[in-house]
Amino acid sequence: MVSHIIPYTWNDTKEHNNTTGDIKMRAPGLFGANLNGAASYVCNPHELGGTDKVWNMMCLHPELHKLWAKGYCAFKHICTERCDENKSKVTLQFRWMPQIKKRLGQEIDVHGTGPGSDWQQWIEELNVFHSQGSAPPPPAPCEEALRHLTKSGEPLLSGHLxxxxxxxxxxxRFGxxxxxxxxxxxxxxxxxxxxNPELLSMNSGDKVMQWIQGQARWADEHEHDSD
Known part of the structure; x- marks a missing residue:
């Protein structure tokens, strides 16, 4: 199925476009994302739907698309090579994303680095994920459906180019x-x-969302306790 990379709803209406514009000034701090450089088409007040273009689309297996939409996997831009005068080859790397303890809406101390610190626990959880081979989310009901995506017929793994x-x-613009x-x-x-990307909230004063986030963290912690 063909899907937008940047969601169509980022700029399909004036309201959505303005919301996207509100965060563009903070985007450079978001792991180097160049939302400011892309602002002319991501949130252009003079042209809605600026990303409804072929360079903002990918063709994905429906099961993979479901996982991608939930943040279980992502694509990283590796390089672009010129093939001839008009064509180029773009290389992406597929990555399964870490499934770690929920910290949404929770203040953490990133300065303390000793044993038991928030930072140390965070790093340890990421290390466990990588040491286990950056596995897909358990269970993986789509594993069989995704086998045909690799030439070898093996399951789709992190690092696949x-x-x-x-x-x-x-x-x-694709990059x-x-x-x-x-x-x-x-x-x-x-x-x-x-x-659970729907648990993210821009409003730190949203008491209902804070409660939902707290319940999600509690459920996650007790699920790990029962393992």
């Missing part, structure tokens, strides 16, 4: 939207909302 040929004129997608999903993973 994807080569896409496209017009050279489209590569710059930018892939970078923004990567930054957003990486942020989602690092605060522990892989699989």
């Amino acid at each position: 994807i080569h896409i040929h496209m017009p050279t004129n489209d590569t710059k 930018e939207v892939i970078d923004i997608q990567w930054a957003c999903i990486l942020f989602t993973a690092l605060v522990g909302t892989t699989g």
Whole structure:
């Protein structure tokens, strides 16, 4: 199925476009995402739907798309190579994202680095994920459906490279939207909302969302206690 990389709802209406514009000034701190550089088409007040273009689309297996939409996986831009005068090859790397303790809406101390500190626990959880081979989310009901995506017939693993040929004129913007997608999903993973991106909230004073986030953390912690 063909899917937008940057969601269509980022700029399909004036209200959505303005919301996207509100965060563009903070985006450079979001793992280097160049939302400001892409602002002319991501949130252009004079042209809605600026990302409804072929360079903002990918063709994905329906099961993979479901996992991608939940933040379980992401695509990282590796390089762009010129093939001839008009064509280029863009290389992406597929990554399964960490599933760690939910920290959404929770203040953590990133300065303390001793045993038991928030920072140390965070690093340990990420190390466990990588030491286990950056596995897909358990259970993986789509594993069989995804086998055909690799030439070897093996399950789709983190690090798998994807080569896409496209017009050279489209590569710059394609690379930018892939970078923004990567930054957003990486942020989602690092605060522990892989699989539950809807739990993120821009409003720190949203008491209802804070309660929902607290319940999600409690359920997550007790699920780990029962393992």
